[in-house]
Amino acid sequence: MTKPKLRIGLIGSGFMGKAHAFGYATATRVFDLPYELELHTIADINDEAAAKAAAALGFSHATSDWRSLVADPAIEVVNITAPNALHKEMALAAIAAGKHVYCEKPLAPLAVDAGEMAEAAEAAGVKTQVGFNYLCNPMLGLAREMIAGGELGEIRGYRGVHAEDYMADNAGPFTFRHDPAGGGALADIGSHALATAEFLMGSAAGPITSVMGDCVTMIAERPDGKGGKRRVEVDDVGRAFLRFASGATGSIELQRAVFLLHRRSARPSGVPPHRGRTGPSALWLVLRRARSSARL
Numbered sequence: 001m002t003k004p005k006l007r008i009g010l011i012g013s014g015f016m017g018k019a020h021a022f023g024y025a026t027a028t029r030v031f032d033l034p035y036e037l038e039l040h041t042i043a044d045i046n047d048e049a050a051a052k053a054a055a056a057l058g059f060s061h062a063t064s065d066w067r068s069l070v071a072d073p074a075i076e077v078v079n080i081t082a083p084n085a086l087h088k089e090m091a092l093a094a095i096a097a098g099k100h101v102y103c104e105k106p107l108a109p110l111a112v113d114a115g116e117m118a119e120a121a122e123a124a125g126v127k128t129q130v131g132f133n134y135l136c137n138p139m140l141g142l143a144r145e146m147i148a149g150g151e152l153g154e155i156r157g158y159r160g161v162h163a164e165d166y167m168a169d170n171a172g173p174f175t176f177r178h179d180p181a182g183g184g185a186l187a188d189i190g191s192h193a194l195a196t197a198e199f200l201m202g203s204a205a206g207p208i209t210s211v212m213g214d215c216v217t218m219i220a221e222r223p224d225g226k227g228g229k230r231r232v233e234v235d236d237v238g239r240a241f242l243r244f245a246s247g248a249t250g251s252i253e254l255q256r257a258v259f260l261l262h263r264r265s266a267r268p269s270g271v272p273p274h275r276g277r278t279g280p281s282a283l284w285l286v287l288r289r290a291r292s293s294a295r296l
């Protein structure tokens with residue numbers, strides 16, 4: 001039986017653009033979806049980058065003008081994997097054009113802007129999705145079910161750590177992840193840590209109601225790509241104490257520039273080299289019951 005087509009327009013063909021394109025290309029082979037997904041148009045910063053990405057990722061059209069992608073009546077879903085500071089403008093334009101929007105996290109570095117985006121989507125009645133991919137991890141789903149079902153007892157405390165090393169090298173260049181308009185580590189990976197905390201704790205402890213935190217810049221300047229240095233004004237590390245509506249307390253820690261696992265000199269002898277791009281992300285759920293605690 002022929003299924004209706006859902007045509008995708010993807011803005012940004014970097015790390016996440018490739019991951020999303022890969023997902024669209026393989027989703028229908030794994031899941032029985034009610035639609036056939038068509039990789040219609042990809043947008044990037046210039047014609048060359050867009051054309052190269054279209055050829056590599058299987059899109060039939062390419063453009064250097066994301067606004068033309070958003071305005072294209074053939075496209076039903078606008079997928080945003082551009083730098084953080086651009087999300088709001090792109091998403092609001094897509095919503096105004098009646099498109100469904102899949103936007104990467106953070107929706108926006110400021111809560112007020114993210115709220116505006118959410119309200120606009122709700123008012124327009126379009127479907128939305130945000131790239132909180134960790135929430136789709138079956139392990140987290142099971143933990144959430146166990147908490148909601150009371151299997152773990154009364155939840156009084158939470159500890160979340162999102163630790164990566166992709167900014168730990170002082171020689172790493174200045175990118176959009178250092179742009180004050182796009183936010184620092186708090187926006188970049190803190191968004192994952194906060195989403196995970198509320199995803200797991202929501203049913204048992206309600207939302208986070210107050211925070212007390214500390215954000216630090218570990219590497220004060222980075223190569224600007226033109227032979228000079230550029231000052232970094234955003235945070236590389238963030239730590240926060242949390243309070244949930246139920247009175248439960250907790251903490252989250254996010255870091256992207258504290259350790260560098262793949263540096264041979266930093267590794268004790270006998271420890272195998274780290275193969276991945278990032279360091280381990282660990283989520284600890286600490287709970288106090290009569291006699292035991294559990295680590296997930």
Ligand SMILES: NC(=O)c1ccc[n+]([C@@H]2O[C@H](COP(=O)([O-])OP(=O)(O)OC[C@H]3O[C@@H](n4cnc5c(N)ncnc54)[C@H](O)[C@@H]3O)[C@@H](O)[C@H]2O)c1
Pocket residue numbers: 011012013014015016017043044045049066081082083084086104105106131132133188
């Ligand atoms: N969900 C996750 O786990 C996860 C992981 C990594 C990144 N992200 C998010 O994805 C987004 C992109 O991150 P990335 O790592 O792919 O960055 P990246 O730098 O690899 O890619 C960004 C892409 O956007 C393009 N771009 C920039 N300005 C543009 C414009 N005006 N029009 C069209 N294209 C433009 C760039 O040329 C590049 O191809 C960020 O919001 C980031 O927070 C999410």
